[in-house]
Amino acid sequence: MKYGIVIVSHSVKIADGVKDLISEAAPSLSITVAGGTDENAIGSSLEKIQKAFDENIGDEILAFYDLGSSKMNLEMFMEMTDKVVHKYDVALVEGAYTAATLAEIDSPLETIENSLKPLIIK
Amino acid sequence: MKIELNDAEKWINLFVDKLEKNKAELNELDTAIGDGDHGTNMDRGAKAVKDAFAKKTPVDLSELFKTTAFAMIQKVGGASGPLYGTAFLDMSKAAKDNDDLSALVQIGADGIKRRGQSDVKMKTMIDVWQPIADDLKQGPLTDQQVTDALESTKDMVATKGRASYLEEKSAGHLDPGSQSSAYLFESLIEVIGG
Ligand SMILES: [Mg+2]
Numbered sequence: 219m220k221y222g223i224v225i226v227s228h229s230v231k232i233a234d235g236v237k238d239l240i241s242e243a244a245p246s247l248s249i250t251v252a253g254g255t256d257e258n259a260i261g262s263s264l265e266k267i268q269k270a271f272d273e274n275i276g277d278e279i280l281a282f283y284d285l286g287s288s289k290m291n292l293e294m295f296m297e298m299t300d301k302v303v304h305k306y307d308v309a310l311v312e313g314a315y316t317a318a319t320l321a322e323i324d325s326p327l328e329t330i331e332n333s334l335k336p337l338i339i340k
Numbered sequence: 341m342k343i344e345l346n347d348a349e350k351w352i353n354l355f356v357d358k359l360e361k362n363k364a365e366l367n368e369l370d371t372a373i374g375d376g377d378h379g380t381n382m383d384r385g386a387k388a389v390k391d392a393f394a395k396k397t398p399v400d401l402s403e404l405f406k407t408t409a410f411a412m413i414q415k416v417g418g419a420s421g422p423l424y425g426t427a428f429l430d431m432s433k434a435a436k437d438n439d440d441l442s443a444l445v446q447i448g449a450d451g452i453k454r455r456g457q458s459d460v461k462m463k464t465m466i467d468v469w470q471p472i473a474d475d476l477k478q479g480p481l482t483d484q485q486v487t488d489a490l491e492s493t494k495d496m497v498a499t500k501g502r503a504s505y506l507e508e509k510s511a512g513h514l515d516p517g518s519q520s521s522a523y524l525f526e527s528l529i530e531v532i533g534g
Contacts, residue, residue: 261417286501290422290455294413 221321221330222248222276224303225314226267226283226292230254232310236282240315244322248275262288267295271303278302280321280330282314289340308337341480343441345401347531352408353393354527356386359520369516373503378516381418388415401439405432419456419501420517423465426455441532442476449473456500463498463510465517472525481529490514490522 223240227233233253241249250273252266271279281296281303283289289307296303304327306313313334320330343351359366359382366379388411398404405428413425430451431444438444449469458464460471471489475481491514498510501517 255417256414259417263417264413264422287417287419287422290419290426291413293455294422294426 219246219248219276220278220324221317221327222250222274222279223314223318223321224267224270224274224279224281225249225251225253225310226262226270226281226288227251227253227310228260228262228285228288230258232284236311236314239311240318243315244318247318247322249318250274262291264291264294267291271295271299271301278304278327280317281305282308282310282317284310304331306331306334306338307340308334309339313337341441341532342439343401343444343532344439345398345404348401348404349393349398350531351528352389352404354530355524356389358523358527359383359386362519362523366516366520369514369519372513373498373506373510374516375418375502377418378420378520381416381420382520385412385416385421385424388412401435402432405429405435420465420520423452423455423517426451427469442473445469445476446473458500461496462500463493463496463503463515463518464500465515465521467493467496467515468518468521468525472521480533481525483526483529486522486525486529490518493518 225233225236230253233251237249237251250270252270255261256263256265279301281292283292316333317330320333363379363383366382367376370376370378389408392407392411398407409425409428409432413421427448431448434444434447452466452469453459458466460466468489475485493515495511497508498504503510
């Protein structure tokens with residue numbers, strides 16, 4: 219599979235919820251999540267992020283996050299990994315939904331990124 | 341000046357002691373302009389660093405900073421985890437062939453800037469790290485320099501981090517990350533002398 223999606227959120231429920239939502243639009247896509255800290259509290263965990271990327275079967279990953287430390291941990295992971303990761307500074311729900319919908323029908327990256335542009339908020 | 345492994349080890353141990361001792365104070369500062377967990381987060385990191393040192397004594401400067409970095413990254417939880425983690429990880433990489441203290445602290449400061457996409461005057465820990473890195477290039481560090489850097493964050497309006505959501509209301513409070521960073525450099529002075 220060309221693209222997979224990884225969701226990084228401060229909250230377990232947000233991460234799982236976004237996955238539930240976008241899976242409807244992209245039932246065949248590999249979507250993995252890293253929500254909350256290792257203790258499932260509010261926060262982010264590099265270990266969970268690593269796991270989400272390990273479990274994802276996409277050749278390249280489209281990554282979405284919510285707030286500050288999710289982004290920082292995601293970027294720290296990106297400096298450590300050999301995987302191709304595209305990180306988008308967009309509204310989490312709308313961005314992930316847009317990307318999932320387009321990746322599901324094998325849209326090229328350029329198309330996906332053009333559709334994400336208006337959703338950049340951070 | 342060069343930093344030796346045994347001094348660096350004392351430095352980090354004093355730092356994590358201070359984090360544990362001042363957990364309530366850091367929480368209080370973070371309650372004013374954040375979510376009140378900086379002390380709890382750093383205390384968790386401090387205990388993780390102690391555990392890691394107890395499990396395996398670092399054999400060189402690079403390993404010492406790396407162990408510190410991973411304990412912080414894994415256990416701190418908030419934004420300070422990746423920030424301190426990146427600082428110590430970058431210092432660890434550099435320490436493989438560089439044991440100059442002021443160079444290492446500047447590398448740590450640069451790592452925090454990269455990770456947080458931040459710079460001075462944004463009311464973040466950079467407002468301690470960068471002036472201290474500059475002071476260290478000039479000569480021995482003093483407690484006054486650390487205090488001055490920390491106090492400079494009080495009147496700043498935050499433009500990065502959670503406190504930035506408060507806009508003008510963030511002024512009048514010390515930045516919690518700057519306070520924990522001040523503990524780091526006060527610990528350094530206790531080891532190498534002012
Ligand atoms: Mg906090």
